[in-house]
Amino acid sequence: MSTSAIQPIPQQSSLRDYVQQMLSTGIISGELAPGELLTVPTLAGKFGVSATPVREAMLGLARRGFVEPVRNKGFRVTSVSEEELAQIAKVRLWLEPPAMYELAASFPSERMGELRALADEIVAGAAGGDLATYLQSDHAFHMALTRLLGNRHLAEVVADLRSRTRLVGLASMVKTQKLQDSAAEHVELLQLLAAGDQEGARDLMARHIHHTLGWWSGKPEDAA
Incomplete structure (x- = not known):
């Protein structure tokens, strides 16, 4: 079992939610491979917690x-x-x-600071090989942008689709230029949105999603 998906639990954090978040990160990124058997006692020992929050986390992952x-x-x-x-x-x-x-036509400039901070976290995660930071900040970034449109149903559907996506080749991209290039697209997307470049923002988002079938699934990008 990969250990990079298992890190000390921060203070003030829900044990169940933290365990579920870290394991889902490992599964999405491919660090925890399809077919791998995870046991509650072993995970509890690695996380340094009792079996109860681990079991609850695993049941949550099973529902997903x-x-x-x-x-x-x-x-x-x-x-x-x-x-x-x-x-x-x-x-x-x-x-x-x-x-x-659509968002590029009415991007709220007052939100740029917090969104740029998330984009910078994604870039830092890619540069440092920290997949947990990369994936968590990536999710927060894209969902924040989607919610700016004010359509709750769209946000819920996008969140569900993103949760179903597996990026099994991501773990092999740690500290590679490809991962850093993918991370840099978040900064570029913000720049296009702020400039009101609707076509540019649309096309970049399409290219970004295609990585799920190319680089992020361990395939050459021209196979996406």
Whole structure:
């Protein structure tokens, strides 16, 4: 089992939520590979907590389809087929690039500071090989942009689609130029939005999503 997905739990943090967040990061990034068996006692020992929050976290991950229970053994990391990943990416392409096109027409400049801070965290995570920071900041960044459109239903659908995406090649991209280039796209997207460049924002978001079928799935980008 990869240990980079398991880190000390910060003070004031919910044990269950922290364990679930770190394990989901490991699963999404491919650090915890499909088919890998996770046991509650082993995880509890690695996290340095009791079995209860770990068990609750695993049940939460099972409800999200990240793991499946194995009788008398633990939980096995589930796999997502290439066909399903392609279908998820297609739906995201139908939604997210047009959303950024619309947002560029009315981007609130007063939000630039907090959004740029998130983009900088993504860049720092890529540069330092910190996938937990990269993925958590990436999720916060994209959901913050989506919510700016004021459509709760869109935000909920995008959040669900993003939660279903697996980036199994991401772990192999740690500290690579590809990961840093992907991270830099967040800064570029903000610049396009702030400039009111609707076509540019739409096209960049489409290219960014295509990485889920290319670099982030361990394939050459021209295969995306």
